Each structure stands twice: as structure tokens, then as C-alpha cells.
Amino acid sequence: MLQERITQTNKHQKSLEAKITEMEDRSRRDNLLIFNLKEGTEGPNARAYMLESFPKWFPALGAAPLEIMRAHRLGPPRRSTASADTGHSYRPRPLILKCLRYTERDLLLKEARKHAPEVAGIQLKFAADYSEPTTARRKSCYKIMHDARTKGFDAFLLYPATIKLQRSNESYVFKESTDAEEFLAADNRD
Template identity: 40%
Template sequence: MPNLRGQTNRQPPTPCPADSVAASSKQATNKQPATSPSAVSVATTASSNKTTNADNVAMAAGLEKTTTSSADNEELAVLVKQAVAEAIKEAIPTLVEDVVSQLTDKTQALVDAQVAVFRGEMVAIRAEISKCVDYMEKDENRVEEVDSRLSSSVSKLAEKHAQLEDKIADMEDRLRRDNIRVHGVPENAETLNVLVFLTDAIPRWFPNLGPVEIMRAHRLGAPKEDANGKPVSRTIIFKLLRFTDRDRILKAARGAAVEMEGRPIRFTPDYSPHTFRRRLAFSEAMDALQKLNFRTFLLYPAKLKVMRGGVSHFFNTPREVKGFINSLGE
């Protein structure tokens, strides 16, 4: 910082002209000899004029001195302002660095504290996740074990269900083994009832059959009409007293063509819905094989026998039959 004190030192003030005049006048007065009253009066007037002039000169000097002092003060103020500005300019970078350093230290301390807290939380979270993963692995192993057991149980249940379904179907088929279904008989062909109609018609259809005993007979379902309003022929089902009579009628039907009003009459065994669906699945394959000059026989409960040229083939599922047909094409 500049030495203001050195710059403001001033030279000692020069003697004022008025003071010099007054001193000279005093010395002259002291040296003058005594005079007359008139001379004294003239001298007094001259002295008064000189005193007035001296006062004016002193006032002018004072004004000049005051003006000089004001200029010096302004110059001093300017120098002080410049010095302060330079000092502030030099101090600002250091102050900024100090503030930035302090803020950086505080910020770093806060960041370190937050990072430490975050790391602690992450460690705790990792521990929890590890526990959850262990639990999940254990649960997954348990689920796999349970799934394996369930799969085994489901397989066994499915197998058991199929066995029971086949057994129930076999029992139902045995209950139906005395029944025959007749397809194609015109609606309302019976005059009284179906039982009387069949008792009279079967001997006429199969003269060489011999006597058979029919216990009961009826049509299946409610009456229906086609788009033209004509009644739709419903299937007739009748029960024989003996299953041997059923076999004789079915055998006679295979060797004779029965018709009514120009319509063919078909005779089929009465099977349970389960067995019927299994046998129906072979229909398409049987038609294809018959076109290839194969003789087809659908055995109970659902097994297809195929013969051509003295060679027989047996199939348990329609898929096996389709594979056989495809092999013939190759």
C-alpha cells in the first residue's frame, strides 16, 4: 500500500506579504522621531489605510490557503480511493480462493458423509438381497421338488383316469350289449308304437333269422323337422332279451340289404359315448382304405383290422392308420 503519509508532507508555509508589510511599518514607526499633531493625524490616516490594505491582503491569502487545502484534500481522497481499490483488487482473488477452499472442504465433507451413509445402506441392502436370493433358491428347489411330485402325480392320475374311463365305458358297453340301433326308418312309419313295428318288421326283413324277443324299443331324442317342415328320421334303439339275438340280427344285417321307401336301413351296436367317439375316429381312415381295396373290420372296443391279399394289419389309433396309408403312397 503506498505511503500516504510521505506523499502528504508539505513545505513550511511562506511568510504572508501582509505580515511583512506590518512588520516593516512597525519598525519604521519605532524609528520615526516625534512630530506635530497634524503630522500625527496624517500619519494616523495613512496608517489606517495601510491597515485596511493589509487586512484585504490577509483575507486573500486565507482564501488562497483554503483553496489550496481543499485541492490537497481532494487529491488525498482520490489517492485513498485508488489505494483502497488496488488493495481490494489484490485481496479479492485471495478471498475468493479462501471461500472456494472452505466451500470445497465443506462440500467434500458432506459428500464423504453421504457416501459413507450410502455405502452402509448398500451393504445392508446387499445383505438383504443375499438373504432373499438364498430364500428364493430354497423356495425354487422346493417348487421344483413339488412340481416334480405334482407332475408325477398328474401323470399317475391321468393314467388312472384313463383306466377308470375305459373301465366305466366297458361296464356301460356291457349294459348296452343287448341293444341295437336302427338308422334310416322314416318318421311315423310305426302305426301303433315302435315295439309293435319292430316285432312285425324284423321277421320280414330277415326271414331266416328265427324268433327273437324284443323287450322295449323307442326313438332317440325329440321330434325334429328339416328346412322344408318335413319330419327328420330319428334313430330307433331297441333292447333284446338275449345278446345272442343281437349278434344274429347284426350278422343277418351284414348279409342283406334292407330298405324302406327307397332308403337303406342300417343296424349298429349300441355303445357308450366314450367307445363311440373312439370308434368314430377311424371313419376317415376306413374310407381311404376301402378305396384302396382293403377290407376293414372295426373290432371292440376300438381296434381296426385291415385285410388285403390274405395279409392282415391291426391298428389301435387313427394315427397309426394314417402312417400306414402314407407308407402305401411311398
């Protein structure tokens, strides 16, 4: 009886954790992360800099103005110069911006995949913003997707962490990364 209640409580807890993760991901779906933008490039107003830069970076978006609610750097400031004892410089903090609509965020991501802009000779990286549990799940798929691409598959990562593999007329979808890993291990066509 007690063991049954513990099992039921654990199942309920996992269900609640999944719901919280889903809610957090939904609240972040308007957010866009931008990596490799040198600290200070955006000046005192990151939002204005982004609104000015997007038409230059992505001319295909046309003259339709994007609506960005806010933009700022993530985390505390880091030292920007090389450390005397280690000789390492620090990567710039990511810039996060919140679009008014997630469709605008998706449009920006799509354009960034086609041709990522360069600022001061450094290529910018764009990514969607997810909760920590979702980010960890997606990160566990990266190696598998790389392996799939080396075997000739087109690999896609769908939300939240579903791997889709395509080759010729074949298409495979894996909800668990371990299933995709086993499939690739059994696939002998290279």
C-alpha cells in the same frame, strides 16, 4: 413329489374313465339302432312292429321268435314337414331296441349287412349302440377305413376301435387310428 402325485392321479383317472366306458358299452351291447325308419311307421307300439317286421325283412332268421325287451325312438320329436323358411325336412329319429340277448342283436346286424331292408323305398341302416367315447373313437376310424378300401384292402372295425386291414394273405391290426394312417401313407401298392 407333488408332480408325481398329479401324474399318478391323472393315470388313475384315465384308468377309471376307461373302466366306466367299458361298463357302459357292456350295458349297451344288447341294443340295436335302426336309422331311416320314417316317423310313425311303427305306430303306437314300436316293439310289436319290430317283432312283426323282422321275419319279413330277414327270412333267413327262420321261425325262431326274437325276444325284444323294449323299443322306442331316441330324443324328442322333431318336426316332420319341410320348414317354410329353409325348405329342409328333418331326418327321422333313430329307433333303439333292446334284445334279450346280445347274440340276437349280432344276428340281426349280420343279416342287415347281407341285405338291408327297405321300408317305403328307403333303405334302413342298422348299427350297434356304443357309449359316446367309443362312438367318437370309432368315428375317427371311418376315413382311414375308406382310404384303405380305395387302396385295395378289406377294412374291418373291431371293438372298441381297432382297425383290421386285409389284402391277399396279409393281415394288419392297428389299435390306434394314427398307426393305420401312417401304414397307409407308407403303402405304395395301389
